[in-house]
Amino acid sequence: MNRLIKWITIVFAGLVLLMVLATVLLPKFIDPNDYRSDIAKMAYEQTGLTLKINGPIDWSVFPWLGLNLKDLTVAGHDGSQLAKLEKADVSVKLLPLLTKNIEVKNATLDGLNLNLVKNQQGKGNWEVTSAKPSPPARTPPAKAPVPQATATSAPAAGTPMALDIANVAINNLTIQYSDKTTGNSYVIKNASLNTSAISNQTPFDITAKASVLSNNPKISLNTELKATVTFNLEKGLYDLNNFSLIAKPDAEPLTLTGNIHLQQQPFLTKGEFNIASFNPKQFLAQLNMPLPPMADKNAMESLTVKGSFKSNGKSLNTDNLALTLDDFNLNGFLNVDDIAKEAITFKLTGNALNLDNYLPPATSTPVAVKDQDQAPSAEPNTPEKELPLIPEALLSNLNINGSMSLTALTAANLQFDQPSITIHAADGRSEVKIASGFYKGTIELDGKTDVRVKGTPKLAVKATLKDISLNALSTPITELKPMQGDVNANMNIATEGQLQSALTRNLNGTIGFDINQGAFKEANFNKMVCEGIALVRQEKLQKKDWGTSTPFEDLSGTFTIRNGVAVNKDLTAALSSLNLKGDGTINFIDQTIDYHVGLNIRGDEQLLDNDPACEINKDYVNITWPVRCLGKLGAQQCGLDSERMANTIADLAKQEAKKHIKNTIDKKVNGLKDAFKGLFN
Structure with missing residues (x-):
């Protein structure tokens, strides 16, 4: 037995020696x-x-x-x-x-x-074509059974x-x-x-x-990544710690830092990120992508973003999200609840934001006007082709649910106090709700879209304005300075279509408004009417202190919109001594207006602030003097309404006829009275 073991040992040692010699000498000979x-x-x-x-x-x-x-x-x-x-x-x-x-x-x-x-x-x-066809597949020979591994076999598959x-x-x-x-x-x-x-x-x-x-775009960018990596192959854990990614076009770098942890089973990745403060305006300019001029020359000069994230491959959560743009701060979370379905939820809060700072600056340069004497173009004017206005593809796939609130917002020079917005969109339907304080009052808006029927998106808007102060609103909108009062309004409109023409043609709904305890601040209508009466009579006004405004108790009306045409039949305003009434139509399809305004005087024989020069015959009280505005919106012409003036003349004729009959009766009655007096004398 010992002799056999000795020979086996010699043979094994020889084989090992041959293997070592082969591995050493093989590169020498081959x-x-x-x-x-x-x-x-x-x-x-x-x-x-x-x-x-x-x-x-x-x-x-x-x-x-x-x-x-x-x-x-x-x-x-x-x-x-x-x-x-x-x-x-x-x-x-x-x-x-x-x-x-x-x-x-x-x-x-x-x-x-x-x-x-x-x-x-x-x-x-x-890209290449198939180089050489593979040989036809052959049926593989039957495999011999593989013996099970024993305790002394090669390491198991699970060995790290x-x-x-x-x-x-x-x-x-x-x-x-x-x-x-x-x-x-x-x-x-x-x-x-x-x-x-x-x-x-x-x-x-x-x-x-x-x-x-x-x-x-023309870009030249130097990048650098530094990090410390740790991995555990047995547990499938990987960490990227204290990483720093720098992108530097020139002088202004963009630096991203943070930590990332990755787990293979079950899949999980999480970490933190921080984009250090940088100048986005200068950074983009270095990339030859300059931002357009802005109203505030110091806008878009500082941006910082940081937060944490976590994902299991099916969802992604970003918590503790913080963004600082100049002096605007935004905080909250933004999650992708289902990556496959692109389901997004978010909740963000921020301080005061002035959007106007990021808009193009106002310019006093007049717009060039085409010389009317210039020869017309040889090409005929062809109507521009309408383009779709509603992004159906985007809205149909939108799956989002979130809210954002700010302490204040400035947009289009308008101030919004504590504005909030909520968005819900799924299955081709979306809804946006906006609520805000607005110039001593409130504004609420609810907008809905429905794109489930391709090519025919539906839109609906409801809005409510309560106690909006025209006096305060006239600061940003100077055209409102001639009026004061508190506005209340309700709007409920709906339409459908993809093109502007269809949206206008299918517009339906109602718009109602009223202005309480208001005034026309830059016009005294009483004085104007009195001056006209005094001029006809060739008299002079005795009153000196007329004031510069005309108060009214209520100015209200309702517009009913049917298929793109708005009709109003109940515009009324109660002035101090005058009544104002209006009715008419606004055709949004043709962009035309046909509106009637009637003015009448109410009161007794001594009206209009009791100036003797304004004493009016009672026959002319409550007679409506009509005015009509007609033409293209923005270029309409207003003047005496000749059609309705006939009704006014007829009313005056009736008044004169009644007066003549009364005078005739009075004379005959007076004659009878004198005759009776003679009989008894």
């Missing part, structure tokens, strides 16, 4: 450079690309399984150079591989240049893999992409990736750099 053409042929047959190895090929087997290549080129299907590599070197320790341990002495890649070109026909030089890499060095990487169909080109150059020693559960540093260039 030169891989002799197989360049075979390697190139195999590469072409498998990929259809032409590989050329111009430099030497060095390799080793034991104790390090290594490969060193220099000066490689790859040509695309059109013969153009697709890739060029100056040097590649990797060495892996052989024996640890048997126990699922990977030890890498170095991993170096230097001077890789990828040149990707898409030609005019839209085909890339990296150990990884040790001395360092990774990728330098002088260049990637060029050119699209001949669009003329666009993009370049990543001077790219590099370097690490310290990489080992399982041991933190290591990485540094990556690159320059990014683009011709459309």
Whole structure:
């Protein structure tokens, strides 16, 4: 038995010695450079690309399984150079591989240049046709039963893999992409990736750099990433800590910092991010994407964003979100509850925001007016084709539920106090509700859209205005200065269609308003009427202090809109000594107006602030003097209403007839009285 064991030991030792000699001597007797053409042929047959190895090929087997290549080129299907590599070197320790341990002495890649070109026909030089047809599939032979592993067999599949890499060095990487169909080109150059020693559960540093260039838009950007990485291959945990990503076009950099944690099973990623304060106006200008001029020259000069995130692959939550733009702060959360369905929820709060600061500045430069004497264009004026106004595709896929509230908002020079907005959209229907304090009153708006029927979106708007002070509102809207009072209004309108013409033609609803305890501040209608009466009588007004306004108790009316035409029949205003009534139509389809206004005097024989020069015969009291406004909206002409004036003249004639009959009766009665007196004298 001892003799047998001795022989087995000798044979085993011999086999081991032969293996060691083979791994050491094999590279000495087999030169891989002799197989360049075979390697190139195999590469072409498998990929259809032409590989050329111009430099030497060095390799080793034991104790390090290594490969060193220099000066490689790859040509695309059109013969153009697709890739060029100056040097590649990797060495892996052989024996640890048997126990699922990977030890890498170095991993170096230097001077890789990828040149990707898409030609005019839209085909890339990296795209190839099937190089060589694969041999027909053959029925594989029956497999022998695999013996079950014993306690002394190779490590089980669940055994964790150990990884040790001395360092990774990728330098002088260049990637060029050119699209001949669009003329666009993009370049990543001077790219590099370097690490310290990489080992399982041991933190290591990485540094990556690159320059990014683009011709459309024209961009030149230097980037740098630094971070500390830790991973646990056994548990599937990966951490990117204290990362810093810097994008720097010129002087103004954009810096993103934070931490990221990744878990494989079950999938989970979370972390924090922070975009340090930077000047977005200057940053975009450096990228040749300048922002348009703004009303506030200091607007868009400071932006900061920070928050935390968490995702399981099906949803994404961003909590503690904080954004600061100049002096505006916005805080809250924005979540994607279902990534597949793009379901978004958010709740944001902010301080005062002045949107006007970010709008184009007001200009006093007059708009150029075309010379009327200029010869007309030879091309005939053709009506512009209408474009769809409602983004149906966007609204139909919108799945959002959220709210935002601010302490104050300035928009179009209007002040909103404590405005809030809520949005709900799903299944092709959306609703937006807005509520805000507005010039000593309140405003509420509820807008709905329905795009479930393609090509015929439906819109509906309800709005309520309560106790809006015209006096306060006249500060931003100077056209309202001639009036004062508190406005109350209700609007309920609906329409459908995709084009402006259809939306106008299908407009239906009601708009009602009233102004309580108001006044026309820059006109005294009583004085105007009295001056006219005194002028006819050739008398002078005795009263001196008339004042400059005309108060009224109520000004109200209702517009009923049917198929794009608004009709009003009940405009009324009760002035101090006058009544104002109005009715008419506004055609939004034709952009025309036909409106009637009637003015009459009420009171007794001495009216209009009791000035003797204004004494009016009772016959003229409550007679309506009509005015009509007719024409295109914005260019309508107003004057005496000749049609309704006939009714006024008829009313006057009736009054005169009644007066004549009364006078005749009075004379006859007086004559009878005198006759009776004579009989008794």
